[in-house]
Each structure stands twice: as structure tokens, then as C-alpha cells.
Amino acid sequence: xxxxxxxxxxxxxxxxxxxxxxxxxxxxxxxxxxxxxxxxxxxxxxxxxxxxxxxxxxxxxxxxxxxxxxxxxxxxxxxxxxxxxxxxxxxxxxxxxxxxxxxxxxxxxxxxxxxxxxxxxxxxxxxxxxxxxxxxxxxxxxxxxxxxxxxxxxxxxxxxxxxxxxxxxxxxxxxxxxxxxxxxxxxxxxxxxxxxxxxxxxxxxxxxxxxxxxxxxxxxxxxxxxxxxxxxxxxxxxxxxxxxxxxxxxxxxxxxxxxxxxxxxxxxxxxxxxxxxxxxxxxxxxxxxxxxxxxxxxxxxxxxxxxxxxxxxxxxxxxxxxxxxxxxxxxxxxxxxxxxxxxxxxxxxxxxxxxxxxxxx
Numbered sequence: 537x538x539x540x541x542x543x544x545x546x547x548x549x550x551x552x553x554x555x556x557x558x559x560x561x562x563x564x565x566x567x568x569x570x571x572x573x574x575x576x577x578x579x580x581x582x583x584x585x586x587x588x589x590x591x592x593x594x595x596x597x598x599x600x601x602x603x604x605x606x607x608x609x610x611x612x613x614x615x616x617x618x619x620x621x622x623x624x625x626x627x628x629x630x631x632x633x634x635x636x637x638x639x640x641x642x643x644x645x646x647x648x649x650x651x652x653x654x655x656x657x658x659x660x661x662x663x664x665x666x667x668x669x670x671x672x673x674x675x676x677x678x679x680x681x682x683x684x685x686x687x688x689x690x691x692x693x694x695x696x697x698x699x700x701x702x703x704x705x706x707x708x709x710x711x712x713x714x715x716x717x718x719x720x721x722x723x724x725x726x727x728x729x730x731x732x733x734x735x736x737x738x739x740x741x742x743x744x745x746x747x748x749x750x751x752x753x754x755x756x757x758x759x760x761x762x763x764x765x766x767x768x769x770x771x772x773x774x775x776x777x778x779x780x781x782x783x784x785x786x787x788x789x790x791x792x793x794x795x796x797x798x799x800x801x802x803x804x805x806x807x808x809x810x811x812x813x814x815x816x817x818x819x820x821x822x823x824x825x826x827x828x829x830x831x832x833x834x835x836x837x838x839x840x841x842x843x844x845x846x847x848x849x850x851x852x853x854x855x856x857x858x859x860x861x862x863x864x865x866x867x868x869x870x871x872x873x874x875x876x877x878x879x880x881x882x883x884x885x886x887x888x889x890x891x892x893x894x895x896x897x
Contacts, residue, residue, distance in 0.1 A: 567605075569584060573601075576597075587610070624679060627657050629659045629660070630684070631662070631687045632662055632687070632689065632787075633788075637846060641861035643659055645864060646865040650869050658676075658681070664688065669686075670699050680709050684712075684872075685715075689761070690717070692759055696720060703722055703723065714868050714871045716864060726864060728859065728883075728885075730767065731764075733767065734768040735768065737841070738774075738777070745897070749809040750782075750808060753813045783795045789819055792812050792816065793820035796820065809839060815840035818840030819840070819846060819847060832892055834894065838852075840855070840857075843858035856887075
């Protein structure tokens with residue numbers, strides 16, 4: 537006489553007991569990929585594809601593997617993954633200054649896209665120092681990242697050969713190099729048309745009636761700054777303005793404040809427009825105008841570049857050029873990991889006219 541088949545409830549209880557037993561076992565040692573595969577009821581290859589992010593996996597399998605990994609406290613062995621693949625599941629992002637909202641918004645775009653691809657983003661800060669950038673790339677090369685994204689502005693006054701050698705070595709170890717704006721040898725380039733964006737801004741403010749302008753910029757040789765100077769000057773003069781004066785100060789809020797304060801102390805004609813080559817520079821200049829007892833916009837006009845959130849929220853709102861920073865970050869991540877990346881056209885930049893540049897009578 538055959539034994540009766542176990543009830544559905546008994547079967548569920550048995551599975552729960554088995555799962556609890558596995559969890560108890562993994563508590564006494566580090567859970568392995570095999571433990572996760574067994575717990576999820578999938579093959580080792582499927583568990584590996586889910587946890588390593590190497591290939592797409594059906595949603596149901598992904599859910600089961602991720603839940604099993606969480607129950608067992610599984611932690612991926614990045615060293616083993618690096619050995620197996622030749623690169624780690626990491627993308628490195630180098631920025632000039634993480635406190636600058638420009639780089640914060642850009643980093644948000646990179647990290648969100650990386651997360652969707654099952655990758656980890658590490659962020660390093662160069663402080664706009666070429667030697668520090670070189671040192672960081674050398675250190676990162678030893679960690680074998682899948683990609684290195686250089687979001688710092690190129691400095692034409694610095695010999696690029698040492699950096700090019702480090703990047704070539706990183707590429708030989710499997711990393712893909714991506715640069716934003718101006719490229720370096722051997723890199724994928726995500727273009728930013730700073731020249732055209734600044735020219736459109738110069739034309740727009742000249743059409744508002746401005747005839748005198750001062751540009752607060754970085755030191756000579758910083759490519760982003762120099763392109764914005766050239767573009768704005770061309771558009772402003774074509775619109776009927778005089779050739780703008782350029783003050784080399786820096787690309788920080790404090791640099792903008794100090795440069796504007798010095799200009800105001802020396803005597804700045806009412807109706808002059810101060811163009812900061814970034815919004816943080818423009819915000820510093822606006823504060824200096826207000827601290828001098830003048831009304832930003834009415835007495836001294838202000839314009840910037842990038843369209844960070846703070847520039848929209850302060851009073852008056854700052855006229856600027858809108859750069860799609862998060863979209864640029866996502867594009868940079870795609871360039872860093874896609875095997876069929878074929879390049880991209882520059883994303884459109886748009887002039888945003890606000891109360892900091894009222895129309896002149």
C-alpha cells in the first residue's frame with residue numbers, strides 16, 4: 537500500500553524549513569554564489585548573470601535571485617569578478633569639485649544610469665589640478681574599472697602626454713575612457729557645445745539692449761571657460777555690444793564675488809552686464825552687487841551658464857544657458873560601457889532669459 541502524497545501545506549513547510557536551514561548555514565560562513573542559486577532555484581549561470589549584471593535576465597528569475605541573495609546576506613566578490621572579466625563592475629567618475637552643483641547634477645546622471653546597468657560608480661575630485669588628476673587615474677588603473685569618465689575641463693596650458701600615457705595603460709587593462717567636452721587621445725567624447733551656447737547668450741543679451749559687458753572667467757587655458765568667453769564675445773559684438781572685458785578669477789562662487797566686488801569698487805557703469813562663465817560664478821557676482829548696495833538686474837545685470845537649480849531660485853533669477861546635465865551624465869555612462877557606442881551629437885543648449893537681465897530702455 538503506497539504512502540499518501542504530502543499535503544500542499546506540508547510541502548510549503550518543508551521548503552520553508554529548507555530555506556531556514558540554508559540561511560542558518562550561511563550565517564556561520566559567507567554565502568556563496570552557489571548558495572544563492574540553490575536558494576532561488578535557478579542555475580549557477582543565471583544567478584551569476586543577475587548578480588554580476590553581465591547579461592539581461594527575465595524579471596521573475598532576477599527577483600528570485602535578488603531576494604535569495606538578500607536572505608542569505610550574499611556579498612559579491614569583486615576581486616573574483618575582476619579576475620574573471622579583466623575589469624571590475626565599477627565606473628570611475630572624475631569631477632573638478634563635487635560641491636559645485638554642475639558636477640553634482642552630472643554625477644546624478646552617471647550614477648542613475650550605472651545603477652540601471654548593475655554597476656557601481658566611484659567619484660574622485662581633481663580640484664582642477666592636472667597633477668592630481670594624473671595621480672587619480674594612475675590609482676584607478678590599478679583597480680581595473682570598466683570605464684573612466686573625465687568630467688573635468690581640459691587645460692590647454694598643461695602638457696597632455698603624461699595623462700595620455702596613463703589613459704592608454706588603463707585602456708590596455710580593459711577600461712574605456714570617456715571625456716566630456718574636449719577630448720583626450722584615445723577617449724570616447726561626449727560633446728558639449730559651450731561655444732555655440734555662449735554665442736547664443738551673447739546675442740540674446742545684446743538684443744535686450746546691453747552694450748557693455750565684463751566676463752568673469754577661469755585662468756587662460758581652461759578649455760570650457762575659454763570657449764564660453766569666445767562664444768559670448770562673438771555673439772555680444774555681433775548683436776551691437778562692445779568687445780567684453782575679461783577678468784580671470786576662477787570658476788567658484790567666491791571667485792565671482794571677489795571679482796565683482798573689485799570691479800564695483802573700481803567703478804562699474806550702471807547698466808553693465810557681468811557674465812560669469814558658470815552659474816556659481818554668476819551667483820557670487822550677484823551677491824557682491826547686492827552687498828555693494830545696488831540692485832542686481834536693475835543696476836548691474838548678471839548672466840551665467842549651466843542652469844543649476846540655485847540660479848532659478850534666487851532673486852532675481854539668473855539668465856543663463858541651460859545644459860542638460862543629467863542627460864549628459866547618462867550619455868557618458870553609455871559611452872563608457874556600450875560596445876557599439878558610435879558617438880553622439882552635442883545635446884541642445886538653450887538660453888534662459890530671467891529677471892537678472894531686464895530689457896534696457
